[in-house]
Amino acid sequence: MNLQGDILAINSAAEQITGESLSMVGDNLSIMNLFGIENIPGMLDYFERTVRGSAQHYVVDSSRKDGSVSHWSMKNIPVYVNNRIVGAFVVARDITSAVEVEHKLAQREAEYRLIINNMKDMMGVLDQKGNFIVASPSCETLIGIPVGLIKDTTILKYIDPDEQDSLQEQILNIFRTKTSKMFYNRFIHSEGYILNLECLATPVLGEDGEVISIVFVARDITKRVQMERELRESEELNQQLIKMSPEAVVLHSDYKFVYVNFSCLGLFGVYDESQLIGKNIFNWAHPEYLTLTKERMREIYKEPYKILAPVEQKVVRSDGTIIDVEVTASSILHKGKVACISIFRDISDRKKADEDREHTEQIIRESEERYFRLQMSLDQFSQDLFGVMKISHMEQRLLREVRETLQITNINFIAVESNYDKLCEIIETEHGYSLKIGESRGKSYLLSINEKTLLLEIGSIRVWLETITRYVSVLFDHFLLIEDLTKDLELAASKQFAPTWLLRFMFNLSENERKRLAQDLHDSALQEQIIWYRKLDLLLGERSIKGELREQLEQISEGLLDVIYQLRIICNELRPPALINEGLISSLETLFEFTQLRTNYQIYFESEAFTHKLDDEVLIGLYRIVQELLANAAKHSFATEVYITLASEDNHIHLDYKDNGIGMNLFGEDSLTSMGIYGMKERVRSMDGTIVFHSPDKKGLAVNISIPAD
Known part of the structure; x- marks a missing residue:
């Protein structure tokens, strides 16, 4: 190029690279025009520096006719003739491929960094001693220690001391065997609590084929471990409940006993389960119920998870005695086959009680008229007591009812010195009978019957009299208390000053209401909030929930925790639990x-x-x-x-x-x-x-x- 920037000579490679048809003859063919108008200001600046004697190295972009973009590494060298600069020699090298490779590498590195920075699993690179060479940001999220503090420290530092030797051996084994390993360890969070992590360690091989480091990925499975432990405990509890159940529980397959709990031994009258296991279940059915039992078993064995309604039947025990049982049956899958769980309940005592009840009912029916009359008397008397407001009215109503039912005339109420008679118990006296109705202020109040009557020799009549006087006894104490309270209230009203007993009563009412309200809040509102929080927590465990929806759900979760905390505070203030x-x-x-x-x-x-x-x-x-x-x-x-x-x-x-x-x-x-x-x-x-x-x-x-x- 001359000092004006015109091209004096150009090699043929330029035409091949740029796609331009170039001619060495012609005017106004400038290097700046060749590389696009957008690069003219920068290239002019570099050209001016070159013709002033300074070689320049720079990069420019240009657009080809086909629309593609090329990247150029440009080098301007001043040309001297007789120690005077007469122009510039320009070398343009196409670096498009190198730039594109660098761009793709940078893009791929950004993608990997984005993945690593946002993954929840802990990722790191370890050397043979277990030292961190690289640690992902998720390490801080998981175990609470900043990445800067983790690097160059050993992973053993963050492991439960009881598991450090085992983990060290695992790492050495990976270096020896060059194979990936899955292992489980308890990590210690910076705040002191334990995390259960599932770790996958993969060896990284060098050019010589030897392991140079280990890439490990650790996932928090604390909740899963806890759930598995709770599941095992639940299964153990269920097994223990079945084993210790007072009901006889039987598992049978192909109509033969497979499992029996302890209660079965007593129900079937055997001393060891070996007398049942492997035996045919129909051997114990009463002949009268054998057909029914076989029909039910054929029905239950057709498909799994079917439940038959409970039925009553008879079982023949090993000693030949017959007992009544209630049987419930449900089919399940056991070792790939349909089996059945049957629960037997001994109802012999209940049957006996039913028979005794029927006998008693028969006796009652024989005395139906008498019982009906006495019951009508009790019903009418209890209804009349609703309208009674004074002790004197109640006494008059009782005297009238007793006179009419017992057909006597010589009966009245008397007050005597306090005695030790039981309330509402008929005491036979020289001239008749007496029953204590109540006791107050050192006096016993008696219903006195001053004549003998054969009707009180009948048990039902005696029960009626004791029952009707018990009605009166309960109201008698209440009426006395109401009369005393009325006097106190009248006195308090005249002084406009509440008595201490009334204050205690009101405070007790307040405490009982606090207790009831606290219990209601705890059993209803608080438990509902906890259930919804747990459901939401499980929902947040789904990886498919992301972005703004996850943020909103997390905000709702935090809000639920605040509500639960406030409800617990309210319950504690209403009724301190301890x-x-x-x-x-x-x-x-x-x-x-x-x-x-x-x-x-x-x-x-x-x-x-x-x-x-x-x-x-x-x-x-x-x-x-x-x-x-x-x-x-x-x-x-x-x-x-x-x-x-x-x-x-x-x-x-x-x-x-x-x-x-x-x-x-x-x-x-x-x-x-x-x-x-x-x-x-x-x-x-x-x-x-x-x-x-x-x-x-x-x-x-x-x-x-x-x-x-x-």
């Missing part, structure tokens, strides 16, 4: 640990001086008071420290609370109702205790509670 069993101290410590996770204050608890054993009402009452104090501290006090002391002194229990918060106005307009103070006061009063509040100059709050221990 409060009654583990006692107050342990339950409070658990409450404090949980509270400090959700609040900004530190709790200091002292209980060394506490020695009393508490009944359930006081235990629950103190626990609820502490709950309320902690809730108030979290909502209102802005405290950073809370001190709680529980101590025993003589016959009293002392619960002291103190915080360093902003305190409260004890004499304000809402002081009795704000911050739950009124509720705590009423709960303490229900336990016959005292409660005192101190809040000097809004420098914190102190609460002192004293409750009788007895």
Whole structure:
């Protein structure tokens, strides 16, 4: 090329490479025009540098007439004549194939890296000592250790110590045998828990045919191992249940005993299973039921997984005795053949009971008129009691019913000094009979029959009298209690002050409702959430679920976990599960640990001086008071420290609370109702205790509670 960039001479290879028809004669044939207008600015710059005396090496692309793209390695060399630059010598080498190969290699490397970076299985390359040469990013996901820390460390470091020697031997064996191996090991996660991994190790051979490294892929099978273990335990449990079942369980094939459980020995009257195994099952059927038994067995052997309804029949035991049994049959596949499981239940006692019942019913039918009359009396009497509101009315109704049924006149109610007669039991006296109806305030209340009657010699009449007086006895105690409660309520209403027994009653109702609600939440809502979470977890295990759908399902899964956690918190707050069993101290410590996770204050608890054993009402009452104090501290006090002391002194229990918060106005307009103070006061009063509040100059709050221990 001359100094103006025109081509002075060109070899024939250019025409073959570029596809252009070139002529050495003509003007304006430029190297820049030859390689495309898009490359002109860059090539002009390189050309100018060349004619200034600097050789240049660069790469350009060009488009051919057929639309394909070529890649060129260009080299510009200045041409000197008499020490003066007169032009440039340009060598263009086609590197299209090399560029395409490099591009494909880069693309393939990116694809492999994408696969490795996104695979869940752990992948690595090990040397003969088990050291990591290469580790995939999934190593950190699986065992919790960054890839940078794994490299150049031995895989044995992350294996259960009991399995390290075995794994080392496996690695050496692969180097010796040059064969792939599958092995299973327990890896230790960085957080300390165990992972069960399924590992496939494949040897990598060098040019000399020897193993230079091992590529291993490890998959987390912890859940599968757990499921297999649970399945084995379930199978063992089922086998144990069958073995120890009180019902006789028989497996038979080709009409012969194959397996019998322990209960079969007693049912068939044998001392060893060898007396049954291999024997024909029809040998034990009663002749009257042999045809029925054979028809049922032919039906059950036709196909597997068929169930026949239970039937009653008779079995002849080894000693010749006959027993009644109920038999259920179901077909299964056993060793590739249709077999049958039969369950025998001895119903001889039930049959005997049925016969006795029929005999009793016959006796009852013989006395049908009498029983009908007595039953009508009981029905009518019980209906009349619904409208009775006073003891005097109830007594009058009972006296009338007894007079009419026993056909007597000399009968009344009397009150005597408390005695030891059983309630509603007929006691024969010198002039008649008496029955204790109830007892109250040191007095026994009797139904006194002051004449003899032959009707009370009949058993059914005596049962009727004891039954009807038992009705009255139950209502008698209730009416006495209602009358006492009515008086107390009238007195409380006049003083506008609830009695302690009423407070205890209301708090007990509240605790029972809390317990019921907690149980309902646990048995229904919580269990349903757990079931749906497990189903969703199994669904997420499917590899076919990817992308945005998987992200949404994982978000739903996390949301379900939050709901389960909140439900458990609510259940625990409604009814602390270990409060009654583990006692107050342990339950409070658990409450404090949980509270400090959700609040900004530190709790200091002292209980060394506490020695009393508490009944359930006081235990629950103190626990609820502490709950309320902690809730108030979290909502209102802005405290950073809370001190709680529980101590025993003589016959009293002392619960002291103190915080360093902003305190409260004890004499304000809402002081009795704000911050739950009124509720705590009423709960303490229900336990016959005292409660005192101190809040000097809004420098914190102190609460002192004293409750009788007895």
